[in-house]
Amino acid sequence: MAKCKITVLKKTFYEELANEYCQKKTGLCEAFEEGQEFITEHAIKQPEDFPCGWAWSDIQKCVLTMMQGGNFGSTWQWMKDDDTMIACCTDGIRPVIFKIEIIER
Numbered sequence: 001m002a003k004c005k006i007t008v009l010k011k012t013f014y015e016e017l018a019n020e021y022c023q024k025k026t027g028l029c030e031a032f033e034e035g036q037e038f039i040t041e042h043a044i045k046q047p048e049d050f051p052c053g054w055a056w057s058d059i060q061k062c063v064l065t066m067m068q069g070g071n072f073g074s075t076w077q078w079m080k081d082d083d084t085m086i087a088c089c090t091d092g093i094r095p096v097i098f099k100i101e102i103i104e105r
Helices: 016-023 053-067
Strands: 003-011 037-040 084-088 095-105
Touching: 003 053, 037 084, 053 084
Parallel strands: none
Antiparallel strands: 003 037, 003 095, 084 095
């Protein structure tokens, strides 16, 4: 099976939404750091060092698709490179953006 690298590209925070909807003060996601990388050879199982099950659940379908030979480039005409996808977690207050890339087939 393929090997996949997941890189944290960006952490974002919508303070106006947090102030209006969150019960307590919050900020950027504390689980990840920009530039952090994770390598996986398993499309289903969350990497042991990947700190957030919610984020893994959100990006896992992209990881699975790519590790099984699918892509979001030539097939879906979305990404410039068949071996790369940009995805994010579904936290609407402080989403984290990931680059998912195949590094070995």
